[in-house]
Ligand SMILES: *[C@@H]1O[C@H](CO)[C@@H](O)[C@H](O)[C@H]1NC(C)=O
Ligand SMILES: *[C@@H]1O[C@H](CO)[C@@H](O)[C@H](O)[C@H]1NC(C)=O
Ligand SMILES: *[C@@H]1O[C@H](CO)[C@@H](O)[C@H](O)[C@H]1NC(C)=O
Ligand SMILES: *[C@@H]1O[C@H](CO)[C@@H](O)[C@H](O)[C@H]1NC(C)=O
Ligand SMILES: *[C@@H]1O[C@H](CO)[C@@H](O)[C@H](O)[C@H]1NC(C)=O
Ligand SMILES: *[C@@H]1O[C@H](CO)[C@@H](O)[C@H](O)[C@H]1NC(C)=O
Ligand SMILES: *[C@@H]1O[C@H](CO)[C@@H](O)[C@H](O)[C@H]1NC(C)=O
């Protein structure tokens with residue numbers, strides 16, 4: 152081993168220690184020193200298109216505790232997170248824990264959404280972060296696992312014959328997340344009913360959310376956000392709304408009341424990501440329900456019925472088909488065509504709350520949702 156590799160591995164070890172061991176010193180360092188968080192767009196630069204973030208090959212072991220008392224967030228009080236396993240491996244697991252009882256808490260079922268509509272129409276609620284701004288590792292809440300821990304999504308490894316030989320952790324191939332990404336607690340997207348706007352059935356998951364604020368949030372962070380709008384995304388014939396919010400404690404939250412207040416370049420950057428990221432992973436292209444397109448009322452709840460009805464639903468602008476798939480850069484450059492506004496999105500959220508109540512009441516008969524229902528009942 153040459154002296155130069157020794158010092159290199161010394162540095163690598165330090166870095167590795169920072170990545171895997173969330174000691175209080177490391178947490179302190181992560182908050183104080185330039186880290187990927189420091190590269191997140193500053194409030195002044197929030198309008199510029201893509202934040203210049205170095206791809207992070209491993210997750211940062213942020214913990215909610217490390218952020219406690221951080222005035223950049225209005226965190227849910229009374230919980231901590233328990234991280235086991237190394238980031239970047241399939242063993243990594245982040246479990247929410249009730250701080251007073253020490254019992255596991257489900258990130259999906261035991262966190263209140265606490266949706267509030269103010270007199271001026273502004274909408275706030277709690278959101279859960281799975282993938283911080285700038286992160287490429289695809290962390291997800293395990294919806295059918297007891298306690299619903301957050302883990303890295305698995306990808307099949309295949310040999311030359313296409314036989315599955317193992318599993319690897321999944322990363323976004325297209326690039327780092329363009330905001331703090333996660334889900335809305337106590338919501339669910341029913342895969343056996345047609346979405347009231349797109350007609351496509353849901354994806355059997357909680358509603359997805361993207362916080363566009365300037366501060367990078369911790370994995371497992373639960374904090375108040377302000378509703379701005381949504382993209383009516385359709386992924387493999389399933390409705391997969393992407394709700395767009397801003398951290399309620401962000402200085403810009405005071406002036407952002409609707410998606411129309413967000414700079415066009417920022418909206419284009421986010422739309423460009425969602426229009427391309429699945430294809431980058433060799434999956435079918437995503438589609439988007441244009442704002443001008445009429446609602447589709449496909450009643451049978453199947454993808455085939457929705458696809459047939461959708462072919463009828465040319466948007467208000469007759470040149471624009473619904474759903475709009477494989478968006479061109481020209482289309483991505485006109486974000487106002489695709490972002491549904493705050494009030495339309497509030498209706499989307501309310502329907503997903505109703506779907507969740509329906510699931511929780513034990514109404515689901517198919518295996519797909521039974522797997523989701525029992526952890527809700529047994530999360531402690
Ligand atoms: C923790 O558990 C206690 C007792 O059940 C409950 O009152 C409290 O709301 C829980 N905390 C959280 C953050 O859920
Ligand atoms: C964290 O999880 C591990 C593994 O389940 C467990 O042994 C440990 O007691 C937990 N710690 C806390 C503080 O809950
Ligand atoms: C709490 O969560 C951890 C990690 O998800 C899990 O290993 C453990 O079994 C859970 N404890 C209980 C009592 O469910
Ligand atoms: C792998 O795939 C080939 C071709 O499909 C098949 O003939 C073979 O049995 C598979 N091998 C294993 C170990 O499953
Ligand atoms: C309900 O949705 C699941 C997918 O989540 C699907 O496998 C099942 O066939 C659907 N059932 C009906 C009756 O459409
Ligand atoms: C919180 O905001 C302050 C100034 O607004 C900033 O200096 C600090 O780095 C932020 N903390 C984090 C963790 O982003
Ligand atoms: C589409 O459906 C939503 C939800 O039912 C409703 O709020 C909205 O007014 C409808 N829009 C049109 C153009 O029918």
Ligand SMILES: *[C@@H]1O[C@H](CO)[C@@H](O)[C@H](O)[C@H]1NC(C)=O
Pocket residue numbers: 387388435454455458
């Ligand atoms: C969507 O459904 C239609 C009709 O069933 C089918 O032709 C098409 O291949 C599906 N697309 C994807 C990406 O699954």
Ligand SMILES: *[C@@H]1O[C@H](CO)[C@@H](O)[C@H](O)[C@H]1NC(C)=O
Pocket residue numbers: 459460463
């Ligand atoms: C398509 O539109 C035609 C004419 O309005 C209507 O008769 C037909 O039922 C529609 N098909 C679907 C699948 O919605």
Ligand SMILES: *[C@@H]1O[C@H](CO)[C@@H](O)[C@H](O)[C@H]1NC(C)=O
Pocket residue numbers: 443467468469470
């Ligand atoms: C319809 O498309 C044309 C050409 O792309 C565009 O100039 C116009 O703004 C669009 N109208 C609406 C209502 O979207």
